[in-house]
Amino acid sequence: SPFWNIPGPEPKSFLLGNLGELLQKPVGLAEFEWQKTYGDVVRFGAALGTDQLMIADPKALQHILQSSGYGWRKSPVRREMARLTSGKGLAWADGDVHTRQRKIMLPGFRAPETKFFVPFFISSAEAMCSVWKAAIAKSGSQSDVFNFPDYISRATLDAIGQSEEPLLSRKNFDFWRTRDYHTICWAMYELARQPKLQAKLRNEIQAMEETIADRGNSDFTLQDFEEMPLLVAMSKETLRYYPVAIHLYRTASEDDRLPLSKPIVGKSGKIITEIPIPKGTQVIGSIQAYNRNKDIFGEDSFEFNPNRWIEGRVQTDTPLGVYANLATFASGMRSCLGWRFTVAELQAFIVVLLRNFQLESTPKLAGIRRESALTMVPTIEGELDKGSQLPLKVTLLPNNL
Numbered sequence: 001s002p003f004w005n006i007p008g009p010e011p012k013s014f015l016l017g018n019l020g021e022l023l024q025k026p027v028g029l030a031e032f033e034w035q036k037t038y039g040d041v042v043r044f045g046a047a048l049g050t051d052q053l054m055i056a057d058p059k060a061l062q063h064i065l066q067s068s069g070y071g072w073r074k075s076p077v078r079r080e081m082a083r084l085t086s087g088k089g090l091a092w093a094d095g096d097v098h099t100r101q102r103k104i105m106l107p108g109f110r111a112p113e114t115k116f117f118v119p120f121f122i123s124s125a126e127a128m129c130s131v132w133k134a135a136i137a138k139s140g141s142q143s144d145v146f147n148f149p150d151y152i153s154r155a156t157l158d159a160i161g162q163s164e165e166p167l168l169s170r171k172n173f174d175f176w177r178t179r180d181y182h183t184i185c186w187a188m189y190e191l192a193r194q195p196k197l198q199a200k201l202r203n204e205i206q207a208m209e210e211t212i213a214d215r216g217n218s219d220f221t222l223q224d225f226e227e228m229p230l231l232v233a234m235s236k237e238t239l240r241y242y243p244v245a246i247h248l249y250r251t252a253s254e255d256d257r258l259p260l261s262k263p264i265v266g267k268s269g270k271i272i273t274e275i276p277i278p279k280g281t282q283v284i285g286s287i288q289a290y291n292r293n294k295d296i297f298g299e300d301s302f303e304f305n306p307n308r309w310i311e312g313r314v315q316t317d318t319p320l321g322v323y324a325n326l327a328t329f330a331s332g333m334r335s336c337l338g339w340r341f342t343v344a345e346l347q348a349f350i351v352v353l354l355r356n357f358q359l360e361s362t363p364k365l366a367g368i369r370r371e372s373a374l375t376m377v378p379t380i381e382g383e384l385d386k387g388s389q390l391p392l393k394v395t396l397l398p399n400n401l
């Protein structure tokens, strides 16, 4: 193996190497363990006795995703999966076809367009709240428990259908909204678990509502969202801690040398400052592990804490990604086109839900799992057969009674 000198876990079997741990454990767990033991570049066993690299090192990721252009291509297996799930669209295209398709799609995803989508996001979230209000009224009480993925997945399908209808096929709506609605679910999970954070955010929302009323507008705009520090911090922290796209699969199309942010000590005891890469090498970019990098996000990077953004504690000398130096939306020429859409939609859903309801945990949440199902979805330990689950208690706020 060209990577014999790179430290990493012993393969569990010839057939699957370490892929079982990587793909079947709750999302991120294997990567976090490897990162802690071996660092940000790890050699692990892939199928049939082959070696692969897991990359969370900022400079190496920056090189693969940004600086090398099409030097590192999306792996053929992933492209085929994209073709099967969403057709011969942007996630499948490569080289010139990719450049052309991306140019055509870009006008649907810039900041001005996103501004116009916000009313769609708000109305989709409000429609979902009306369904909950009707169910609560029917139950004769002031609260009820709802399985969030069931509802948020439909509301986000509404939102993406209304806003991107001229650009994307129905198959594409379904593909991309799976990412949005988990992101939103994970944000709601944290808000339900952290009542003080929820109350603080609600105060910020109510203060902004007064400002909006004073200036004679009827509802929030994108600019209002951007002027709410805790809402922005909550969005960044959700996308950092719960990056729903799990891995980035890339293949070197030429021989290359991978630069590293931090040298690693090889198995031979020698210091490695860059890694020679033969053409055809496959690597997995670990979004999960990069997003927990302590040098960038702080010593408490394994805690969910939006304050890190407000206190300005996130810093790096290796810019990566399209939003907040996160790997969540990848980086460079294949970075996510929908990132502005997602951030604005997440913010709209948080605002609408918190101005209508109080969210609370339920006992089942003790068994929550970060499940890998193409994207990262919440499931409950021992109840995988029930699919994605996030049951939260929803109580009408006094102004809604």
Ligand code: HEM
Residues within 6 Å of the ligand: 074, 090, 091, 092, 102, 160, 164, 176, 177, 179, 180, 183, 243, 244, 245, 247, 248, 249, 327, 328, 329, 330, 333, 334, 335, 336, 337, 338, 339, 341, 342
């Ligand atoms: C939280 C939500 C989302 C996350 C975390 C996310 C993440 C990503 C990532 C990591 C990639 C790169 C995949 C790769 O190259 O291997 C990507 C690509 C892409 N995303 Fe997103 N995405 C999200 C939502 C969306 C939405 C809502 C849309 C559309 C409305 C969208 C449209 C795209 C497109 C078109 C690409 C392909 C870009 C290209 O290959 O040039 N994404 N996304």
